[in-house]
Amino acid sequence: MSKAKSLYSCSACGATSPKWQGQCPGCGEWNTLVEGVAESRASRFEALAADGAVRQLHEVETAELPRTATGMAELDRVLGGGLVPGGVVLIGGDPGIGKSTLLLQALTRLAQAHKVLYVSGEESPQQIALRAKRLQLESAPVALMAEIGLEKILASLAKETPQVAVIDSIQTLYTETLTSAPGSVAQVRECAAQLTRFAKRTGTTILLVGHVTKEGALAGPRVLEHIVDAVLYFEGDTHSSFRLIRAIKNRFGAVNELGVFAMTDRGLREVSNPSALFLSQHAEPVAGSCVLVTQEGSRPMLVEVQALVDDAHSPQPKRLTVGLEQNRLALLLAVLHRHAGIAAFDQDVFINAVGGVRINEPAADLAVLLAIVSSLKDRPLPEKLVVFGEVGLAGEVRPVQRGQERLKEAAKLGFTHAIVPKANRPRQAIEGMTITAVERLADAVDAAL
Numbered sequence: 001m002s003k004a005k006s007l008y009s010c011s012a013c014g015a016t017s018p019k020w021q022g023q024c025p026g027c028g029e030w031n032t033l034v035e036g037v038a039e040s041r042a043s044r045f046e047a048l049a050a051d052g053a054v055r056q057l058h059e060v061e062t063a064e065l066p067r068t069a070t071g072m073a074e075l076d077r078v079l080g081g082g083l084v085p086g087g088v089v090l091i092g093g094d095p096g097i098g099k100s101t102l103l104l105q106a107l108t109r110l111a112q113a114h115k116v117l118y119v120s121g122e123e124s125p126q127q128i129a130l131r132a133k134r135l136q137l138e139s140a141p142v143a144l145m146a147e148i149g150l151e152k153i154l155a156s157l158a159k160e161t162p163q164v165a166v167i168d169s170i171q172t173l174y175t176e177t178l179t180s181a182p183g184s185v186a187q188v189r190e191c192a193a194q195l196t197r198f199a200k201r202t203g204t205t206i207l208l209v210g211h212v213t214k215e216g217a218l219a220g221p222r223v224l225e226h227i228v229d230a231v232l233y234f235e236g237d238t239h240s241s242f243r244l245i246r247a248i249k250n251r252f253g254a255v256n257e258l259g260v261f262a263m264t265d266r267g268l269r270e271v272s273n274p275s276a277l278f279l280s281q282h283a284e285p286v287a288g289s290c291v292l293v294t295q296e297g298s299r300p301m302l303v304e305v306q307a308l309v310d311d312a313h314s315p316q317p318k319r320l321t322v323g324l325e326q327n328r329l330a331l332l333l334a335v336l337h338r339h340a341g342i343a344a345f346d347q348d349v350f351i352n353a354v355g356g357v358r359i360n361e362p363a364a365d366l367a368v369l370l371a372i373v374s375s376l377k378d379r380p381l382p383e384k385l386v387v388f389g390e391v392g393l394a395g396e397v398r399p400v401q402r403g404q405e406r407l408k409e410a411a412k413l414g415f416t417h418a419i420v421p422k423a424n425r426p427r428q429a430i431e432g433m434t435i436t437a438v439e440r441l442a443d444a445v446d447a448a449l
């Protein structure tokens with residue numbers, strides 16, 4: 001028998017190379033290539049249709065996917081309505097953010113009507129039972145297994161035939177077909193691939209837990225993201241009690257839905273109406289604060305954007321954002337100077353979205369700029385004001401999606417004044433809300449201050 005061939009894979013991005021190199025050819029990181037065994041078995045590439053025949057799209061029989069609700073509405077929202085048979089979901093997040101807690105809670109609810117199995121490679125059955133007791137969940141019929149050998153887990157899955165199985169975590173598993181250590185790229189990828197194949201073949205729903213490294217990559221293999229059907233990430237900072245779960249990929253539903261939970265002494269509690277969560281309470285209006293109505297998936301949310309603008313003491317003024325995109329800030333400051341005549345080139349600018357929420361949509365532009373102007377001029381924005389709108393390079397304020405819904409949500413929470421893009425002016429008046437529709441950034445600044 002010939003010697004097994006080696007293959008070097010990058011622990012950061014998962015790219016492979018036949019020989020060792022100092023720099024990864026995929027992502028350009030240094031010293032990330034580690035040795036693994038080249039996999040030559042064709043079984044890895046087993047087809048999903050048995051006969052490999054070509055057919056017409058409209059001839060393929062489909063049935064509406066039956067969804068299994070987990071019983072936690074916020075989790076179901078992110079999943080697009082519930083779990084799908086044969087679906088594989090990766091749940092990623094920092095250590096200690098609450099992945100095991102969430103899945104234990106979801107499994108005990110599912111266990112009322114479905115057969116479930118919790119496989120833990122990190123905690124002993126005693127530890128899990130203790131946690132269940134603390135969460136006051138102990139009565140549910142959840143099957144437990146403490147195991148890290150993939151072959152044994154697959155055998156148990158085949159024997160127990162659960163409808164939903166949790167693997168906590170994928171980084172602790174190892175398969176005997178590879179010699180590298182558990183947690184290495186090759187192991188994680190192979191274990192996930194085999195579990196996925198098992199899920200597709202048997203219709204078992206598998207939830208994989210994955211830890212995220214400090215750099216934000218799923219420890220080692222970003223490759224998992226394309227193997228699985230859905231990827232959910234925990235976000236929010238561990239200092240606050242709120243935990244946000246965002247779908248960044250979902251083959252069975254929409255992405256960018258946000259599920260909101262609060263960590264309590266009795267586990268994760270759902271926050272079904274999070275719209276006022278990301279506002280801080282000021283006794284009096286303060287400069288540098290602007291309330292934005294953002295749209296997270298199907299739900300509008302109010303988020304306070306804070307800006308601090310202060311004299312810079314170095315030739316390179318600081319531009320820092322928390323929860324918003326850093327590069328966009330530099331761009332917005334240039335637009336502010338060019339189209340509203342307000343210069344900040346000698347100022348440090350810090351931006352923060354309150355509550356650890358991350359905002360990806362450009363609809364935040366106008367709120368960021370008004371917060372900056374407010375801080376720079378040290379004048380508070382009017383009370384009970386909400387703002388949204390994208391700002392273009394020509395200084396125009398562009399419309400955003402679902403303006404009406406955003407305004408209604410703000411009105412519901414007692415806001416009385418809104419500055420919005422002209423095209424987002426609602427056709428019918430919204431009760432209790434005065435709306436200023438603007439076309440240009442300069443008009444918005446005038447209207448606000």
Ligand code: TYD
Nearest residue numbers: 095096097098099100101263264265266267
């Ligand atoms: P855990 O689910 O173990 O995190 P992960 O699996 O993502 O690593 O959560 C651990 C944290 O949650 C721990 O710091 C304590 C906290 N916690 C509570 O605050 N209340 C609870 O009821 C539980 C079970 C955990």
Ligand code: MG
Nearest residue numbers: 099100122168
């Ligand atoms: Mg855990």
